[in-house]
Each structure stands twice: as C-alpha cells, then as structure tokens.
Amino acid sequence: MAHTKQTLLERRYSLLGLLLIAPTVLVFCAVIVYPLISAIYLSLFSIYTPTLDGEWVGLQNYATLLAKGEFWYSLRTNLIWTVGTLSLQIVFGIGMALVLHQNIWFRSLARSLILFPYFISTVVAVLVWKWLFNDLYGILNHLMMGAGLIEFPIDYLGSMPNAMVSVILVGAWKYFPFVVIAVLARLQTIPGQLYEAARIDGAGPIARFFDVTLPQLREVLVVIVMLRAIWDFKEFDLIFLLTGGGPVTSTQTLPLLVYKEAFSLNQMGMATAYAVIMMLIMLVFMVLYIRRTRTEDGL
Amino acid sequence: MADVIFSDVQKRFGSFVAVQNLNLDIRQGEFVSLLGPSGCGKTTTLRMLAGLEFPTSGEIRIGERVVNDVAPGDRDIAMVFQSYALYPHMSVGQNIAYPLKKRRVPKAERARMVARTAEMLQLTALLDRKPKQLSGGQQQRVALGRALVRDPKVFLLDEPLSNLDAKLRGYMRAELVELHQRLGRTMVYVTHDQLEAMTMSDRIAIMEGGALQQFAPPQEVYRAPANRFVAGFIGTPGMNLIDGALARDGNTWRFEAPALQLEARGLGPDARPGEACLGIRPEALTLGSGALRGVVQLVEQTGHENIVVLRVGEDLRLTGRAPGHTIWKPGETIPFAIDADAAHYFAAGPAGARLNARRSGPHESGDAISITNNMREAHQ
Numbered sequence: 001m002a003h004t005k006q007t008l009l010e011r012r013y014s015l016l017g018l019l020l021i022a023p024t025v026l027v028f029c030a031v032i033v034y035p036l037i038s039a040i041y042l043s044l045f046s047i048y049t050p051t052l053d054g055e056w057v058g059l060q061n062y063a064t065l066l067a068k069g070e071f072w073y074s075l076r077t078n079l080i081w082t083v084g085t086l087s088l089q090i091v092f093g094i095g096m097a098l099v100l101h102q103n104i105w106f107r108s109l110a111r112s113l114i115l116f117p118y119f120i121s122t123v124v125a126v127l128v129w130k131w132l133f134n135d136l137y138g139i140l141n142h143l144m145m146g147a148g149l150i151e152f153p154i155d156y157l158g159s160m161p162n163a164m165v166s167v168i169l170v171g172a173w174k175y176f177p178f179v180v181i182a183v184l185a186r187l188q189t190i191p192g193q194l195y196e197a198a199r200i201d202g203a204g205p206i207a208r209f210f211d212v213t214l215p216q217l218r219e220v221l222v223v224i225v226m227l228r229a230i231w232d233f234k235e236f237d238l239i240f241l242l243t244g245g246g247p248v249t250s251t252q253t254l255p256l257l258v259y260k261e262a263f264s265l266n267q268m269g270m271a272t273a274y275a276v277i278m279m280l281i282m283l284v285f286m287v288l289y290i291r292r293t294r295t296e297d298g299l
Numbered sequence: 300m301a302d303v304i305f306s307d308v309q310k311r312f313g314s315f316v317a318v319q320n321l322n323l324d325i326r327q328g329e330f331v332s333l334l335g336p337s338g339c340g341k342t343t344t345l346r347m348l349a350g351l352e353f354p355t356s357g358e359i360r361i362g363e364r365v366v367n368d369v370a371p372g373d374r375d376i377a378m379v380f381q382s383y384a385l386y387p388h389m390s391v392g393q394n395i396a397y398p399l400k401k402r403r404v405p406k407a408e409r410a411r412m413v414a415r416t417a418e419m420l421q422l423t424a425l426l427d428r429k430p431k432q433l434s435g436g437q438q439q440r441v442a443l444g445r446a447l448v449r450d451p452k453v454f455l456l457d458e459p460l461s462n463l464d465a466k467l468r469g470y471m472r473a474e475l476v477e478l479h480q481r482l483g484r485t486m487v488y489v490t491h492d493q494l495e496a497m498t499m500s501d502r503i504a505i506m507e508g509g510a511l512q513q514f515a516p517p518q519e520v521y522r523a524p525a526n527r528f529v530a531g532f533i534g535t536p537g538m539n540l541i542d543g544a545l546a547r548d549g550n551t552w553r554f555e556a557p558a559l560q561l562e563a564r565g566l567g568p569d570a571r572p573g574e575a576c577l578g579i580r581p582e583a584l585t586l587g588s589g590a591l592r593g594v595v596q597l598v599e600q601t602g603h604e605n606i607v608v609l610r611v612g613e614d615l616r617l618t619g620r621a622p623g624h625t626i627w628k629p630g631e632t633i634p635f636a637i638d639a640d641a642a643h644y645f646a647a648g649p650a651g652a653r654l655n656a657r658r659s660g661p662h663e664s665g666d667a668i669s670i671t672n673n674m675r676e677a678h679q
C-alpha cells in the first residue's frame with residue numbers, strides 16, 4: 001500500500017517538476033533554438049537582403065566563404081583582437097583588483113569609479129576616444145607633441161598597426177572593470193591566514209602572489225576568460241564605431257564581415273553562413289578550453 | 300638559558316590595549332602555554348612573536364636577537380594556525396616542502412626531509428593528496444609537518460586542537476607532548492582550555508584583559524594562584540571564593556564572613572586587617588562530618604564522584620566533592636568542615652593578590668599528576 005502511495009507522490013512530483021521547467025524550455029526554444037535553426041537553414045540559401053527572396057544553394061555558401069581569402073584574413077584579425085584585448089583586460093583587471101584590495105583610503109570611491117567605463121554606453125565611449133585619438137585636433141597628439149615625445153601627429157585609427165593597437169586598448173579599457181569586479185570579489189574570500197602562513201614559510205610578496213593568490217583565483221579566471229572570450233570574439237559595435245573595420249579591412253573582424261555581407265553586399269544567406277561558422281569556431285574553442293581546464297584541475 | 304623574551308611589550312589597536320606591559324622569559328626547550336579567557340590577548344601575543352603583528356612598544360627577543368624588525372620568515376620560527384592554513388592547491392608533500400623551497404633547500408635534500416617528516420607524523424601514505432581530501436586530524440598533522448620540517452628554533456601553536464573532536468584532541472595532546480620531548484624545541488602554545496595547558500606545559504602564562512596574571516608551572520598555578528583571577532580561572536569545578544574580612548587578634552588571624560568564620564593560617568607579610576577574600580578548593584571541603592552545617596542545593600553525579608553545592612547561612616554557596624556513593628538529597632542538612640591549612644587568601648577586588656605566605660607546606664608541593672587527574676575527571 002505504502003509503495004503505491006509513494007509512487008503516486010513521486011509521479012506528482014515529477015509532473016510538478018515538468019510544469020515548473022516548461023516555461024523556461026519554451027522560452028529557450030523560442031529565443032535560442034528557433035533562431036539557431038533558422039540561421040542554419042538560411043545559410044543554405046542565396047538570399048537578397050532587401051526582398052529576402054532566395055534560392056536553395058545547399059553548402060555552396062560555405063564552400064565559397066572557406067575558399068575566400070577575406071574570411072581567413074578576418075578570422076586572423078578576429079583572433080588578434082580577441083587575444084590582445086582579453087590578455088590586457090586580464091592583466092589590468094587583476095592588477096587593479098590587487099590595488100583596490102589594499103587598504104587604501106580612497107578604496108570605496110575608486111571601486112565605484114572603476115566601473116565607469118563598463119557602464120558607459122559604447123557609442124559615447126567610442127565618440128570620446130575618437131576625439132582623443134583624432135590626428136587633427138585630438139588631445140593625445142596635442143599633449144604628446146607638447147611634451148616633445150613626437151614631432152608629427154600620429155594617425156591612431158587610420159593606419160596599421162596603430163588602428164589595431166588602438167582598438168585593442170579601447171576594448172581593454174572598456175571591459176577590464178568586469179575582470180576587476182569578479183577578481184576583487186574572489187580576493188576578498190581568500191583566507192588571510194594563508195598569507196600569514198606563507199610569510200612565516202618565508203615567501204616574499206611576489207611568491208605570495210604566485211603561490212597563494214593566483215592559485216585561488218584560478219577558478220574565477222577560468223570563468224572570466226570563458227565569458228570575456230565569447231563576448232570579445234563577437235564584439236561588433238566598439239570596432240565598427242571606432243574604425244569601421246578599416247583602414248581598408250585591417251580591423252575587420254568576423255562580426256563586421258557578417259554585417260558587411262548582410263547589409264552592404266545584401267547577401268543574407270552568405271552572412272548567416274559566416275555567423276554559423278563563427279559559432280562553430282567558438283564552440284570548438286570552448287570545448288577545448290573546458291576540457292583543458294578540467295583536466296588541469298583533475299583530482 | 301632564555302630563548303624567547305618579551306620585555307615590557309605593549310600592543311594597542313587604536314586606543315584599545317590588547318596586551319599591556321608583558322614580561323615573559325621562556326627558556327630553551329620549554330613548553331609554555333598562554334592561557335586565558337577569550338579576548339585576553341593570547342593570540343595577539345603569539346602573533347607579535349611570529350612577526351605578524353608589531354608591538355606598539357617594548358622588545359621581543361628570540362635567542363640572542365631582538366626580532367622587532369625581523370620579517371616572520373627570518374625569525375626561525377614556525378607556526379601552526381587554528382585553521383591549519385594549508386595551501387589548498389598543493390598536495391600534502393608540496394605543503395610540507397613549501398617552507399624548504401622558499402629557503403632554497405636543494406630538491407634532493409628537500410625530498411629527504413619531507414619523507415622523514417611525513418614518516419614521523421604517519422603521513423607517508425597521504426603525500427599526494429590535497430588538503431581537501433584529508434580529515435581534520437590529518438590536516439592538523441600536515442600543518443604540524445609544515446612547521447616541523449625545517450626544524451625551527453621556536454614553534455608557535457595557536458589553539459591547534461580546537462577544531463578536533465574530544466577523542467582526537469586527547470590523542471593529539473599526547474602526540475604533541477611526545478613530539479616536544481623528542482625534539483626538545485621551545486614551544487609556545489595558545490589555548491583557552493585549561494586542561495590542555497595543565498597537562499602539556501612546563502609553565503603556564505595566564506592572561507586576563509591583556510595583562511599577565513601568573514607565569515608558573517601547572518602545579519604552582521593550581522596550588523598557589525597568584526591572585527583571585529587565577530584562583531577562580533584554574534580548576535573545575537572552580538575554587539569557592541568568599542568575600543569577607545580579615546581580623547587580627549594578637550598573633551592569630553581570623554577570617555570573617557556573614558556565614559562563616561575561620562582561623563586564618565599561613566598568612567604572609569602582605570596580610571592586613573580588613574576586606575579580603577577566602578578561596579577554598581572543592582576538595583578542601585570535607586562533606587559529611589565536621590562542625591559546620593550546610594543545606595544541599597544540588598548534586599551533580601559524575602559517576603566516580605559527586606559534585607555537591609551547599610548553601611551555608613543566607614546566601615553563601617560552596618561547592619564540594621564527595622565520593623560517588625554518597626546519597627545526599629537536595630534540601631538535606633549535612634555537616635561539613637573546611638581544611639583551614641588549605642585555604643587561600645586574596646586581597647579585595649577581582650584581581651586581589653595572594654596573601655598567603657610563601658612556603659612549601661603539604662598543600663603547595665606534591666605532584667602535578669594528581670591535580671591533572673582531578674581536572675581530567677571534572678572535564679569529562
């Protein structure tokens with residue numbers, strides 16, 4: 001008797017469970033699975049964007065893009081941008097978090113100020129940076145010439161490698177606060193006695209950073225790198241607004257290429273094929289990355 | 300020979316005095332406990348010795364050297380933390396090897412020393428595990444191993460057993476004592492557990508409110524407490540402390556309290572007529588016979604003996620011990636006697652100084668073992 005009662009209860013529970021997750025599953029399907037599948041579907045057509053008329057071409061789009069030099073060049077640009085800006089974000093982020101973790105008198109003010117670049121809208125930020133960088137009236141050139149560091153104004157955005165360096169730096173400036181906040185939160189949970197034990201064991205400040213702090217930050221860094229890598233890889237507005245992919249195509253990353261295909265060249269099918277390839281690349285990277293960090297943790 | 304010396308050490312946090320005018324003189328190879336209630340400054344004292352906290356004034360020496368300005372890593376000390384503070388990402392072996400690595404001990408030698416330490420602490424089978432994968436007692440031993448491996452001059456231990464269960468604590472206590480005997484190193488041990496302090500130490504430094512109250516071997520602390528605070532703090536059940544007055548009649552002194560009069564013997568030169576405090580250990584009360592009368596209030600049976608609380612007169616409570624077979628009931632009036640030779644006298648006030656004459660009478664010498672036995676029973 002008790003047995004059947006229990007299974008009834010169990011069944012009620014699992015029904016309740018289904019009901020509770022159903023809305024999430026439905027929303028997930030509507031906003032993620034459907035667009036994903038329709039993107040893959042669209043990538044099999046040749047579509048003229050304004051009319052959305054198209055004909056079935058099968059894998060032709062993929063064959064074309066993989067054979068195109070522009071794809072590989074943009075992929076390379078994309079990787080340079082992602083690796084460059086991400087490493088700067090991590091280095092500055094950790095550095096700034098360490099500074100803000102100290103007992104300095106302006107700590108709470110600094111902690112709120114540090115979030116400023118992260119809060120500010122990309123459009124506004126890019127506009128300000130473009131003024132700063134401007135080769136005719138930019139304050140950066142003005143100051144550097146005034147200080148005698150340079151003789152002629154530097155073209156920060158219109159020549160290479162300056163444009164790439166500038167984009168990477170602005171990206172790092174905009175997104176390092178995220179790293180600061182995440183790392184700072186973790187730093188505050190590291191037991192102080194670990195540092196004291198290390199001091200007694202004869203570890204100096206640098207050894208304490210590498211032997212106590214960094215290992216404790218490992219897990220949070222894994223997450224930060226993963227999130228930031230995804231976001232940076234598909235970053236569009238910052239680069240688009242700052243250089244528009246130029247000079248010529250020197251800073252044209254894959255998202256910019258997708259935009260160009262879809263709305264300048266009006267090749268929606270081609271554009272979705274790029275987008276699908278981008279997704280696959282990120283997927284491969286993430287799987288490798290998660291594998292690696294997991295085996296390193298391996299207990 | 301002195302190994303660790305505190306001279307007039309004071310530590311203030313802002314305006315709060317955590318340790319005041321501390322003078323301690325710890326001999327080489329001695330096992331010294333810092334004992335006292337919570338917040339009395341034990342940890343602060345130990346941390347100053349470790350170099351993790353800087354004295355506001357005064358001087359600390361280790362060996363011949365003044366160490367006030369010496370970094371913790373250069374003081375030739377090792378410390379075991381209450382929370383163990385093992386490096387979580389390192390294996391047991393790496394944890395133990397870490398202080399050697401930071402002192403640039405060559406790799407081969409390091410491996411040899413780690414292996415020897417691990418063997419001594421029975422950690423050999425666990426060398427590849429991470430601290431997370433160890434029990435509390437095992438972590439404790441790893442923390443000890445990390446301290447032992449480099450053979451420092453002084454070991455500092457801050458309540459190292461307080462996270463262990465009662466049985467393991469008893470076991471580790473014995474281990475530590477044995478380790479101390481084997482190594483012959485100076486150990487400074489912080490605890491708020493008087494049983495630990497009494498059973499393990501050569502000398503106990505009892506602190507209260509940041510001030511040192513008494514620094515003496517366990518039996519002396521028990522038999523001749525330096526003041527009323529120590530008298531009340533050491534011993535379970537605690538000493539009966541009775542406020543009253545001393546009166547002098549020619550060459551004889553009397554102690555007088557509303558419910559109790561007693562001939563006061565063995566007073567020293569500091570005794571003055573007037574307010575004073577009488578201290579009587581529970582075992583100095585003889586229950587069941589004698590000229591005094593008391594009403595049984597409470598009987599706590601511990602099996603081997605009964606702890607009996609008597610009411611004497613209006614509101615005087617006295618705690619005594621009686622064999623386990625006694626069958627007094629609350630409300631019963633029973634006779635009792637006080638061993639006047641075993642009475643302690645203190646000046647008035649919460650930290651009133653001891654007034655008894657210094658002597659080595661039958662109650663102030665004797666072996667420490669019987670004391671600790673008494674305490675152990677009371678503890679269980």
Ligand SMILES: Nc1ncnc2c1ncn2[C@@H]1O[C@H](COP(=O)(O)OP(=O)(O)OP(=O)(O)O)[C@@H](O)[C@H]1O
Nearest residue numbers: 312315317335336337338339340341342343344491
């Ligand atoms: N960093 C600090 N800042 C301010 N006050 C402190 C600090 N560290 C300790 N204190 C104070 O100093 C006093 C002594 O502290 P300490 O840690 O030495 O006590 P303790 O004897 O070890 O107590 P417990 O048995 O609870 O560990 C306490 O009143 C404590 O509040």
Ligand SMILES: [Mg+2]
Nearest residue numbers: 341342343489
């Ligand atoms: Mg403490």
